[in-house]
Amino acid sequence: PKDIRNSVNVPRFVRVNILKTSVEEVIKHFCEQDGYRCIDEPDFTDLRQTIKRDVHIPDLLVFPPNTDLHDHGLLLSGHIILQDKASCFPAYILSPSKDAHVIDACAAPGNKTSHLSAIMENTGKIWAFDIDRKRLDVLKALTERAGCKSILLSEEENIEAIHRSFLNVDPKDDKFANVEYILLDPSCSGSGIISRLDYLIDSLENNLVVSNKEQKTCYSKDARLQNLSEFQTQLILHAFKFPSVKKITYSTCSIYAEENERVVKEILHVTDDFVLADRNKVIPSWERRGDNNELDEAQKLIRTCPEDSTNGFFVACFVRKVKHCGSNI
Ligand code: SAM
Numbered sequence: 001p002k003d004i005r006n007s008v009n010v011p012r013f014v015r016v017n018i019l020k021t022s023v024e025e026v027i028k029h030f031c032e033q034d035g036y037r038c039i040d041e042p043d044f045t046d047l048r049q050t051i052k053r054d055v056h057i058p059d060l061l062v063f064p065p066n067t068d069l070h071d072h073g074l075l076l077s078g079h080i081i082l083q084d085k086a087s088c089f090p091a092y093i094l095s096p097s098k099d100a101h102v103i104d105a106c107a108a109p110g111n112k113t114s115h116l117s118a119i120m121e122n123t124g125k126i127w128a129f130d131i132d133r134k135r136l137d138v139l140k141a142l143t144e145r146a147g148c149k150s151i152l153l154s155e156e157e158n159i160e161a162i163h164r165s166f167l168n169v170d171p172k173d174d175k176f177a178n179v180e181y182i183l184l185d186p187s188c189s190g191s192g193i194i195s196r197l198d199y200l201i202d203s204l205e206n207n208l209v210v211s212n213k214e215q216k217t218c219y220s221k222d223a224r225l226q227n228l229s230e231f232q233t234q235l236i237l238h239a240f241k242f243p244s245v246k247k248i249t250y251s252t253c254s255i256y257a258e259e260n261e262r263v264v265k266e267i268l269h270v271t272d273d274f275v276l277a278d279r280n281k282v283i284p285s286w287e288r289r290g291d292n293n294e295l296d297e298a299q300k301l302i303r304t305c306p307e308d309s310t311n312g313f314f315v316a317c318f319v320r321k322v323k324h325c326g327s328n329i
Pocket of ligand 1: 106166
């Protein structure tokens, strides 16, 4: 448990909001105003007051663990966004083109929505759905602070926040006719979130004996995972119904195969139209991939864990199969 505790001492990741500033400007600000040093390689002897660029996500900066930026001016003005590294993967992998039509199916509180908006350079259109009104209000505030053209629902705005279950969104509605990209980051067990891992570690350290009561909890955990995976499968199948969709990322912050590889396996079993994107399209330099005991194509999936200095996370990217017309083959 002690080793795990060390590995959960993760860096503070900061995504630069390129709608308002640039990575160079932010580094300059921290170096000139706040006395930071910018380093290329981690200096294990003294990490205090250092910043470096992340090697996988272009607009992401890495600060030492426990750096407190909650009331930093650049955060309050929307120039930077505190976002764990793994949670930047889905929008980066989806990478919608400029002017694209995109759905963020389970969007609140909106960190991935603003990331999509930044990748699209504030062009195109993003429909952001969520069933939780309060969380959607947070999305509105955060995307507004990030300078995404949004919220007031006029014609020119590119984020439309809608309080609705994605399962009740009609894929045949004309306004979604050109939706080519869907980001699907649904509710999950949250078992990969480091603060929850801490709880597990504490349980281990205290040598918790499994009592009858806890066994009961175990059973209900299994039932909960089953409910979640059925819901997650339904959402992906619903996303497949949008007539022009060609790329979908599915992500969870769960460590359980039930919500990850097994959901993907079930989906691949029932669809004739979608396949997993090739590994070379899904951050090829990221080494930790899906569990190949669960799925032959696990190399095409991404997993992360605290050993990678980030939360436990999972990403799959589905793409529509290219159809060949008989005479052109
Ligand atoms: N993508 C968000 C972000 O990066 O900030 C985090 C999403 S969170 C993991 C899952 C969200 O799914 C919650 O806000 C929850 O309210 C929402 N949700 C759950 N069921 C939903 C449904 N049927 N339709 C739309 N949203 C749903």
